[in-house]
């Protein structure tokens with residue numbers, strides 16, 4: 001089979017490798033669509049906790065091609081996606097229901113071969129049937145949506161609250177949809193790309209503001225006392241620093257964007273004290289994959305317009321180039337022929 005192998009820092013090639021065989025308890029999946037995520041870029045740059053060589057790709061959907069020994073409840077040919085995070089279920093954090101902090105962390109496309117290959121194996125316990133109405137491309141959006149669902153859970157949003165989101169990339173726009181269905185009275189989105197702001201409006205943002213300095217005045221008009229929930233979906237420390245100014249007392253700042261490791265932001269502790277602020281992070285997926293599939297399967301959240309381009313595996317380099325250089329791009333996916 002063909003696979004895109006990350007061989008070392010910033011080095012990858014398309015290679016012919018053997019199709020893996022599923023071990024007991026695993027399934028073999030024939031990949032049909034796989035999204036490129038910021039994490040994949042970090043992996044390629046050697047900034048994440050994995051060893052080279054590695055086949056990345058953790059957002060995917062496909063068909064079951066074979067079942068390992070002892071696997072029940074799935075059939076060959078079934079359309080599926082998977083939660084890439086593999087929890088051990090017996091360490092300290094797994095025992096106290098903090099599985100995303102599993103001490104034996106393993107993940108498809110991070111610590112073991114992922115979806116930038118025609119086939120991959122996944123433990124059956126991580127596999128989810130794809131709702132009928134979803135295409136494989138939409139199914140490959142379930143994992144990023146599951147991450148966003150966890151973030152929204154962490155934000156403690158309540159009906160009638162106002163939300164401000166910095167960043168209208170695929171994640172910012174998924175968060176927008178989730179806050180909408182979670183009862184926010186208003187969701188305001190700020191970004192630098194006109195195209196993304198237009199899409200934010202089409203996807204239900206009350207206002208979409210360009211981050212050119214003029215947004216400050218407008219945000220004060222919209223919410224003189226601030227927003228109950230402010231979200232960073234940019235990962236840029238300078239944006240995060242400013243975002244805190246828009247929090248209402250007792251508000252929650254959700255740091256969703258992944259900042260570069262070692263980067264820091266200025267924060268006035270007195271303000272956190274005086275204004276009763278909550279600052280929360282959100283790491284990966286914590287048993288939210290089924291919720292993401294419920295939202296996609298019912299049509300409550302539509303992800304079709306979030307997929308901006310698709311490339312065959314052979315053109316992985318072009319896909320990567322687009323991710324890194326096109327500020328208007330949304331989710332870029334690798335697709336595999338039937």
Ligand SMILES: [Zn+2]
Nearest residue numbers: 037038039059
């Ligand atoms: Zn991801």
Ligand SMILES: [Zn+2]
Nearest residue numbers: 088091094102
């Ligand atoms: Zn564990």
